[in-house]
Amino acid sequence: MKKYDYLIVGAGLFGSTFAYEANKRGKKCLVVDKRNHIGGNIYCKKIEGINVHQYGAHIFHTSNKKIWDYVNSFVEFNRYTNSPIANYKGEIYNLPFNMNTFNKLWGVVTPEEAKAKIEEQKKELGIEEPKNLEEQAISLVGIDIYTKLIKGYTEKQWGRNATELPSFIIKRLPVRFTYDNNYFNDKYQGIPEGGYNIIIEKMLEGIDVNLSTDFFKNRDKLTDLAEKIVFTGMIDEFYNYELGTLEYRSLKFEHEILECENYQGVAVVNYTEREIPYTRVIEHKHFEYGTQEKTIITKEYPSDWKINDEPYYPVNNNKNNELFEKYKKLAAKETNIIFGGRLGDYKYYDMHQVIEAAFDIIKEELDEGSKY
Ligand code: FDA
Numbered sequence: 313m314k315k316y317d318y319l320i321v322g323a324g325l326f327g328s329t330f331a332y333e334a335n336k337r338g339k340k341c342l343v344v345d346k347r348n349h350i351g352g353n354i355y356c357k358k359i360e361g362i363n364v365h366q367y368g369a370h371i372f373h374t375s376n377k378k379i380w381d382y383v384n385s386f387v388e389f390n391r392y393t394n395s396p397i398a399n400y401k402g403e404i405y406n407l408p409f410n411m412n413t414f415n416k417l418w419g420v421v422t423p424e425e426a427k428a429k430i431e432e433q434k435k436e437l438g439i440e441e442p443k444n445l446e447e448q449a450i451s452l453v454g455i456d457i458y459t460k461l462i463k464g465y466t467e468k469q470w471g472r473n474a475t476e477l478p479s480f481i482i483k484r485l486p487v488r489f490t491y492d493n494n495y496f497n498d499k500y501q502g503i504p505e506g507g508y509n510i511i512i513e514k515m516l517e518g519i520d521v522n523l524s525t526d527f528f529k530n531r532d533k534l535t536d537l538a539e540k541i542v543f544t545g546m547i548d549e550f551y552n553y554e555l556g557t558l559e560y561r562s563l564k565f566e567h568e569i570l571e572c573e574n575y576q577g578v579a580v581v582n583y584t585e586r587e588i589p590y591t592r593v594i595e596h597k598h599f600e601y602g603t604q605e606k607t608i609i610t611k612e613y614p615s616d617w618k619i620n621d622e623p624y625y626p627v628n629n630n631k632n633n634e635l636f637e638k639y640k641k642l643a644a645k646e647t648n649i650i651f652g653g654r655l656g657d658y659k660y661y662d663m664h665q666v667i668e669a670a671f672d673i674i675k676e677e678l679d680e681g682s683k684y
Contacts, residue, residue, distance in 0.1 A: 314538055318342070318539070319542070320344070324352020325663055344521075348523050353624075363596060365508075371503065374500050389504055394501065396495055396581065397582070400585055408495055434450070434453070439451040444478065445474045446475045545656065547643065548635075555642075561614060562621045591614055593609055
């Protein structure tokens with residue numbers, strides 16, 4: 313008999329949820345992560361008394377009450393509501409596109425006036441069959457919103473001109489004809505009071521965790537330790553890229569401590585002009601209504617991805633999705649390896665979705681009668 317029931321590769325939200333639930337059911341788990349901290353991308357580092365979201369702004373939102381109650385059972389959440397703003401060449405607009413945005417753009421006051429303006433702009437260029445992302449966006453919201461709020465931001469995100477990007481990237485653009493700056497439509501939303509680490513620390517309490525441990529550098533030894541592996545790293549790396557490499561977009565984060573109490577007055581500012589190389593500036597203290605003397609901001613720079621860079625966003629185009637399906641076929645043949653999480657499933661998951669995905673696996677693997 314092996315020492316552990318499960319070796320869990322990755323101490324992110326997926327791996328930690330699985331470990332917690334397995335441990336609760338009497339299974340012995342070992343969690344390893346190549347990083348020197350737990351939490352994966354939701355990890356926060358406390359600097360100057362402020363929880364700094366090390367891997368980009370993380371706002372918890374869900375309409376699933378079970379998931380909301382579950383995360384609240386580890387930590388209390390505050391009432392943070394994400395209301396980002398866009399800065400286009402010094403002009404400030406509310407996001408998501410709503411009556412406040414339209415009023416600032418065109419001086420319109422009523423929803424009817426706003427709708428008429430958008431319709432007029434959509435018709436102006438007469439695009440019937442959009443050939444690229446630019447044409448698609450203009451056909452959905454008109455030229456003004458596209459030029460000031462979409463074009464530069466999207467081009468920075470993808471590292472290409474909007475005319476060279478396929479139209480399917482933007483299927484729809486949510487426009488809201490109410491004066492409502494709440495970014496998410498979900499019923500529940502907030503930030504854990506004291507930061508995300510509390511959730512992961514509580515999940516992994518009493519479980520063996522080895523940090524700074526890369527599965528691939530200790531593959532045989534680690535594999536021998538457990539009956540089964542839950543793998544939340546990159547599925548193509550697991551198979552040594554034998555069928556090809558799945559593509560990602562990466563990000564670089566530049567954190568700065570500033571000698572001022574309040575830098576931008578809001579947690580998230582999107583910079584929508586192409587000329588500014590970063591897409592967003594995050595001021596972390598606003599997530600938890602901090603009153604610290606100093607502040608910390610993070611500039612987010614999108615970048616191309618190559619092997620050994622941090623993979624942040626899967627590029628779910630046809631080519632990559634087809635390749636992923638081939639890896640999935642290999643994975644289906646495994647009897648003692650479970651793939652999961654955003655890298656194992658090659659899917660952009662929000663936090664609530666990653667917990668839901670973990671519950672699905674838990675139910676299948678551990679507990680047919682699970683209440684979830
Ligand atoms: P995650 O990547 O967190 O964990 C995987 C872990 O596996 C990592 O710690 C990694 O080091 C480890 N690992 C990989 N390979 C390994 C190996 N070979 N050996 C050992 N360890 C290995 N969601 C949301 O709900 N609201 C939000 O506001 C945001 N914001 C956001 C911003 C940005 C910039 C990104 C990229 C993502 C978000 N998200 C989000 C999504 C959120 O980050 C995501 O849902 C979870 O962190 C995914 O958890 P996982 O455990 O799947 O992966």
